[in-house]
Amino acid sequence: MNDTTKSKTRVDVAENLTKNPDAGVDTPFRRFISDYSDNKIATVAAVVLGAIIFIAIFAPFISPQNPYDLAQVSILDSKLVPGTKSLDGWTFWLGTDGAGRDLVSAMFYGLRISLGVGIMSGIIAMCIGASVGLAAAYFGGRTDNLIMRIVDIQLSFPAILVALILLALLGKGVDKITIALVIVQWAYYARTVRGSALVERNKEYIEAATCLALGHNRIVFRHMLPNCLPPLIVVGTIQTAHAISLEATLSFLGVGLPVSEPSLGLLISNGFDYMLSGMYWISFFPGVALLITIVSINLVGDQLRDVLNPRLQR
Amino acid sequence: MTVFIIRRLMQSILVVFIMSFLVFSGVNLVGDPVEMMVHDEADQAERERVIKAMGLDKPWYIQYARFVGNAAHGDLGKSFVYGEESLGIIVQRMPATFELALAALLLAIIFGIPLGVFTGLKPELRASKVIMAGSILGFSLPTFWVGLMFIMVFAVMLGWLPSTGRGETIGVFGIDVSFLTKDGLSHLFLPALNLALFKISLVIRLARAGTREVVHQDYIKFARAKGLSTKRVIFVHLMKNILIPVVTVLGLEFGGLIAFSVVTETVFAWPGMGKLIIDSIQNLDRPVIVAYLMIIVLVFVIINLIVDVLYSILDPRVRLQDVRA
Numbered sequence: 202m203n204d205t206t207k208s209k210t211r212v213d214v215a216e217n218l219t220k221n222p223d224a225g226v227d228t229p230f231r232r233f234i235s236d237y238s239d240n241k242i243a244t245v246a247a248v249v250l251g252a253i254i255f256i257a258i259f260a261p262f263i264s265p266q267n268p269y270d271l272a273q274v275s276i277l278d279s280k281l282v283p284g285t286k287s288l289d290g291w292t293f294w295l296g297t298d299g300a301g302r303d304l305v306s307a308m309f310y311g312l313r314i315s316l317g318v319g320i321m322s323g324i325i326a327m328c329i330g331a332s333v334g335l336a337a338a339y340f341g342g343r344t345d346n347l348i349m350r351i352v353d354i355q356l357s358f359p360a361i362l363v364a365l366i367l368l369a370l371l372g373k374g375v376d377k378i379t380i381a382l383v384i385v386q387w388a389y390y391a392r393t394v395r396g397s398a399l400v401e402r403n404k405e406y407i408e409a410a411t412c413l414a415l416g417h418n419r420i421v422f423r424h425m426l427p428n429c430l431p432p433l434i435v436v437g438t439i440q441t442a443h444a445i446s447l448e449a450t451l452s453f454l455g456v457g458l459p460v461s462e463p464s465l466g467l468l469i470s471n472g473f474d475y476m477l478s479g480m481y482w483i484s485f486f487p488g489v490a491l492l493i494t495i496v497s498i499n500l501v502g503d504q505l506r507d508v509l510n511p512r513l514q515r
Numbered sequence: 516m517t518v519f520i521i522r523r524l525m526q527s528i529l530v531v532f533i534m535s536f537l538v539f540s541g542v543n544l545v546g547d548p549v550e551m552m553v554h555d556e557a558d559q560a561e562r563e564r565v566i567k568a569m570g571l572d573k574p575w576y577i578q579y580a581r582f583v584g585n586a587a588h589g590d591l592g593k594s595f596v597y598g599e600e601s602l603g604i605i606v607q608r609m610p611a612t613f614e615l616a617l618a619a620l621l622l623a624i625i626f627g628i629p630l631g632v633f634t635g636l637k638p639e640l641r642a643s644k645v646i647m648a649g650s651i652l653g654f655s656l657p658t659f660w661v662g663l664m665f666i667m668v669f670a671v672m673l674g675w676l677p678s679t680g681r682g683e684t685i686g687v688f689g690i691d692v693s694f695l696t697k698d699g700l701s702h703l704f705l706p707a708l709n710l711a712l713f714k715i716s717l718v719i720r721l722a723r724a725g726t727r728e729v730v731h732q733d734y735i736k737f738a739r740a741k742g743l744s745t746k747r748v749i750f751v752h753l754m755k756n757i758l759i760p761v762v763t764v765l766g767l768e769f770g771g772l773i774a775f776s777v778v779t780e781t782v783f784a785w786p787g788m789g790k791l792i793i794d795s796i797q798n799l800d801r802p803v804i805v806a807y808l809m810i811i812v813l814v815f816v817i818i819n820l821i822v823d824v825l826y827s828i829l830d831p832r833v834r835l836q837d838v839r840a
Contacts, residue, residue: 357819358815362811365777369792370541455796456793466657477671477678488660492655496655499651
């Protein structure tokens with residue numbers, strides 16, 4: 202199936218080349234886009250993910266109300282069924298929670314915090330993990346042994362347990378959960394980067410760079426790192442999905458974010474109390490939002506892995 | 516072999532010591548234990564008396580040695596909330612957690628292996644594709660939310676199964692278990708399924724990958740050529756060969772089940788260790804938190820040790836490599 206589509210794109214490219222020499226040049230970026238969009242589901246997931254990120258960034262401008270501005274929230278509106286009209290005349294499409302907040306708005310704001318914490322911790326962990334992994338691969342020997350032993354030991358404990366231990370000791374807060382998520386994740390990045398850096402280290406361009414007497418930093422970050430990026434990006438997407446899910450779980454357990462920073466996990470947790478009396482929507486919809494976010498990130502990550510994996514390419 | 520086990524054992528002991536040190540310093544440096552022990556109106560003399568009584572005026576290494584010494588005697592302090600030895604409280608709750616984790620493990624095998632082998636043998640069927648899509652969902656669904664939805668559907672809306680607690684328990688060798696009574700079993704099912712969901716997806720994927728690999732091996736072709744029935748080929752030749760990775764990974768994942776039971780226990784109010792630690796963090800019950808952390812580290816170090824040793828027995832390459840290194 203892949204072969205036919207690919208040969209078709211080749212023909213397209215050839216045709217384009219004759220018509221307009223500039224339009225159909227097979228740049229790596231264009232090839233990446235066309236390979237990626239081979240998979241319809243992954244393309245949809247990428248669009249959904251884009252929409253989610255858009256909502257998260259612009260939540261204050263597009264949500265119907267600011268759910269944490271007491272002047273805009275009325276307790277009289279609390280626990281309304283999805284679709285009810287408010288006293289002011291507009292509709293609560295997904296209902297309201299126990300304090301009378303519009304659930305759509307609360308979810309938009311929640312997405313902002315969930316994604317923010319997840320992506321932020323992912324980026325920090327990626328920087329730390331990649332540096333450590335590169336160092337292990339580049340210097341080898343004892344450094345490598347020591348680092349990888351630490352990584353192995355940490356990865357032998359489940360992520361949720363490590364995060365729980367850290368948060369039990371540190372307490373609640375955005376900064377603390379970010380620290381916990383970074384500590385949980387860095388080892389995955391370190392292992393991934395070391396794996397691909399070990400392969401790169403023995404290639405000729407590194408030898409050439411070494412012969413030019415370039416500094417360690419330059420060789421590692423300017424020559425090795427760019428060649429280790431594809432697996433890093435894949436692990437990055439999957440890990441970010443994990444981090445978002447883990448943050449939601451920890452917040453639900455009451456050890457993650459404080460009540461003043463309501464992520465999706467906290468919204469679900471708040472709804473738990475009402476659920477037993479049949480008010481399902483307060484927990485249900487934030488959960489669906491969380492699920493869509495995680496699934497779309499995972500699908501994008503899966504497709505990235507297929508596209509960026511050189512072994513699967515022609 | 517002996518060399519490998521000894522090396523591995525030393526590493527485990529080292530990990531336990533490092534973790535005990537981290538927990539100790541976390542509790543004593545990040546938080547202020549004196550604040551927890553004295554009441555608000557205590558004067559300076561009272562505070563000093565408490566500091567002296569708790570040995571907090573000594574240098575940190577003496578404090579740490581005392582902590583380790585006490586821990587080795589099983590003394591991790593009295594719970595502020597329950598007023599009992601914190602270690603005892605945790606040990607009491609342990610069977611509930613292990614029962615839940617084992618039940619989930621069983622469900623993962625019962626559902627995971629047949630579905631995985633089926634999708635591996637017939638990947639082109641629509642049913643297989645649905646199962647695989649379901650397994651992606653199983654990986655992505657946050658456990659706690661699925662638990663909530665289970666409660667909503669099966670307990671609140673349909674009213675089929677209870678949603679909280681362990682139900683009626685029976686003592687077996689002094690340990691209370693739920694799975695032997697009908698009531699207990701109905702209480703066990705939802706939490707166990709909730710906990711198992713992730714592992715079911717994992718087993719489906721492993722079994723499928725294993726099946727697809729093994730199906731093309733020469734010994735399967737040979738068994739077929741010999742004229743053996745499909746049933747025998749699948750259940751004897753194929754199963755035997757896919758089971759090794761599945762069993763190893765499941766063994767590794769048992770620790771994960773115990774860790775994740777924290778979530779399931781909180782959702783279903785299952786009175787195990789996980790619910791205890793969450794309650795204790797909420798109540799700032801430090802002795803119980805410390806005792807839980809130490810015990811869970813110990814449990815994991817033991818699980819990892821067993822898995823590694825078993826692995827080295829199953830796959831000799833592992834131990835040869837380690838001895839050389």
